[in-house]
Amino acid sequence: MITDTSVREYRTVREAAGPLIVVEKVEGISYGEVVKIITPEGEEKTGQVLEASTGIAVVQVFEGASGIDTSMTKVRFTGDIMKINVSQDMIGRFFDGLGRPRDGGPEVIPEDRLSVTGTPINPTARDYPREFIQTGISTIDGMNTLVRGQKLPIFSGAGLPHNALAAxxxxxxxxxxxxxxFSVVFAAMGITHEEASFFMHDFEHTGAIDRIVTFLNLADDPAIERVITPRIALTTAEFLAYEYDMHILVILTDMTNYCEALREISAAREEVPGRRGYPGYM
Incomplete structure (x- = not known):
C-alpha cells in the first residue's frame, strides 16, 4: 500500500473570520498550498494557504467560512499548489471564477493542468510592442492605441456603459x-446576475462566443474567488498563446470589485489599512 505523506490533516481550527480560518499546531505547511476543509456536515470546501508561520497557518476559503466550527472541522493540507485544467476546448465556454463550467456544459477534458501562480517573464526578453490591435473603438484606436504585449486601462464612472464597451x-x-x-479571454469580477446575463446573451447572440473564453465571478460569490479569477484567466491565456501560437487579448472587468475584495480580505487579516481602507500592497 502506498501512502501519500504530503497530505496532512488537522482538527485544530482556532478561529474563523470572514473568508479566513486560522489553523494551529501545524507542521511543514507552505505558502499557496491547496487545502481541503471538511465541515461537520460533510461538506467539502477548497482553500489556499495565505500565510504560514511556525505552528500556525492562515487559510483563505474559496466558498466562504459558513458551517466551519473550531472543534469538528477537518483541515487537510494536500501538499499541492492551486492549478487549473486547461484545454483549447475552453474557447466558446462560460466558467465561474474558479474555472468550473457555468453554462451547464460538461467539465473540460484537460490537455494540461497548470499552476495559476504563473512563471516570471524576463522583461528584456520580450519582443518590442509594435503589432496594432484594432478594437473598433475610434477613440482607442486613434488616440490611445492598444498594442500587442501592452496593458491599456479604461477608466469609467458610475452609470456609464463600461460593460457595453468591454463587450x-x-x-x-x-x-x-x-x-x-486570435482569441479573447474575458474575465468579469463581482458582477451582478443581470450583468452576467448581458455578457452571456451578447456573446452568444453576436457569435463572438466562438472565439472567447469567459470567466464570470458574480457579486454573491466569495471575495476570495474574486481575487483568484484574474490568475485563472491569465493562466488560460498563457496556455493558448504558448501552446497554440494564438494572439490573445485578456479583458478584465471590473477592477474596482477586485480591489474591494482585496480590502475585505485585508480587513479580515487585521492588516494596517492604507488610503480608504485598501491594503498598502494593492
Missing amino acids: QIARQAKVLGTEEP
Missing part, C-alpha cells in the same frame, strides 16, 4: 496583418 471590444478586437488565430 464591444471583446466582439470586435483583432490583430491586423497576421494569419495567426
Whole structure:
C-alpha cells in the first residue's frame, strides 16, 4: 500500500473570520498550498494557504467560512499548489471564477493542468510592442492605441456603459496583418446576475462566443474567488498563446470589485489599512 505523506490533516481550527480560518499546531505547511476543509456536515470546501508561520497557518476559503466550527472541522493540507485544467476546448465556454463550467456544459477534458501562480517573464526578453490591435473603438484606436504585449486601462464612472464597451471590444478586437488565430479571454469580477446575463446573451447572440473564453465571478460569490479569477484567466491565456501560437487579448472587468475584495480580505487579516481602507500592497 502506498501512502501519500504530503497530505496532512488537522482538527485544530482556532478561529474563523470572514473568508479566513486560522489553523494551529501545524507542521511543514507552505505558502499557496491547496487545502481541503471538511465541515461537520460533510461538506467539502477548497482553500489556499495565505500565510504560514511556525505552528500556525492562515487559510483563505474559496466558498466562504459558513458551517466551519473550531472543534469538528477537518483541515487537510494536500501538499499541492492551486492549478487549473486547461484545454483549447475552453474557447466558446462560460466558467465561474474558479474555472468550473457555468453554462451547464460538461467539465473540460484537460490537455494540461497548470499552476495559476504563473512563471516570471524576463522583461528584456520580450519582443518590442509594435503589432496594432484594432478594437473598433475610434477613440482607442486613434488616440490611445492598444498594442500587442501592452496593458491599456479604461477608466469609467458610475452609470456609464463600461460593460457595453468591454463587450464591444471583446466582439470586435483583432490583430491586423497576421494569419495567426486570435482569441479573447474575458474575465468579469463581482458582477451582478443581470450583468452576467448581458455578457452571456451578447456573446452568444453576436457569435463572438466562438472565439472567447469567459470567466464570470458574480457579486454573491466569495471575495476570495474574486481575487483568484484574474490568475485563472491569465493562466488560460498563457496556455493558448504558448501552446497554440494564438494572439490573445485578456479583458478584465471590473477592477474596482477586485480591489474591494482585496480590502475585505485585508480587513479580515487585521492588516494596517492604507488610503480608504485598501491594503498598502494593492
